[in-house]
Amino acid sequence: MLTPLVDPDGAPFWEYAAQGELRVQACAGPDCGELRFPPRPCCPHCRSFDSEWRRMSGRGRIWSYVVPHPPLLPAYAAQAPYNAVVVELLDAPRIRLVGNVVAAPDAPLNSVDPARLRIGAGVKVAFTLLDDITVPRWLLERT
Template sequence: MLKPLADADGAPFWRYAAQGELRVQTCSGCGEPRFPPRPCCPHCRSFASAWTATSGRGRIWSYVVAHPPLLPDYAEHAPYDVVLVELAEAPRIRLVGNLVSGAGAPLGSVPRGRLRIGARVQAVFDVDGPSPCPPQWVLERP
């Protein structure tokens, strides 16, 4: 699988993910959460920030089923779903990932018929798998 490249701004995201936590960068000036991580708040222009824990809950805002694979490293998994999840606590933040049946489960482990916009999901992390581990998503109602 692909390994994310962590820059200085995004490194804390991956460090927390490796511990099984979904955190987002939050402006210390105005309190606005932001993703992707960046040095300056786009709302108040403050350079002060902190990493805030989230519940990891959200809903599928959109999705696509990739035929053929969008990336060569995913060729053996095609067709596979890619979901865009809107976080419950921060609806302006949307994270990309895959819908799976459990942490570390393979792509395609959830029947495609269960994939729908608006479905409530929870972030999971394969902390025993390769690091850094991107968040995956499981349905709240399996």
């Protein structure tokens, strides 16, 4: 499994994920409040260095997806066919996260038939512990 690289700007994202919360960095500068992902030290809109982490509902929709054939990395060959999705958050449509749609939080990457995936399909976040880091995954809202 590929594990995320945790840097100082993104560390709070992973800390909240470990608590089962999906949070996104927001500008705390005066009159701004813009959400941003990936996390970074400076707001690209107003250039403020003040930020906060806002809790999201954890609901989204599949904005894009791919089923790699053959798997791009040998370590994933046994899990094929699996998906990689880009999820647009419902409460922050300009924020998109990359992950996998699975049947349950701890299910393998190939636990959802790729034929069930559709652009626009509703998903909700679920968290699972992988290699000492809690990562968000996505569950289809309709089965």
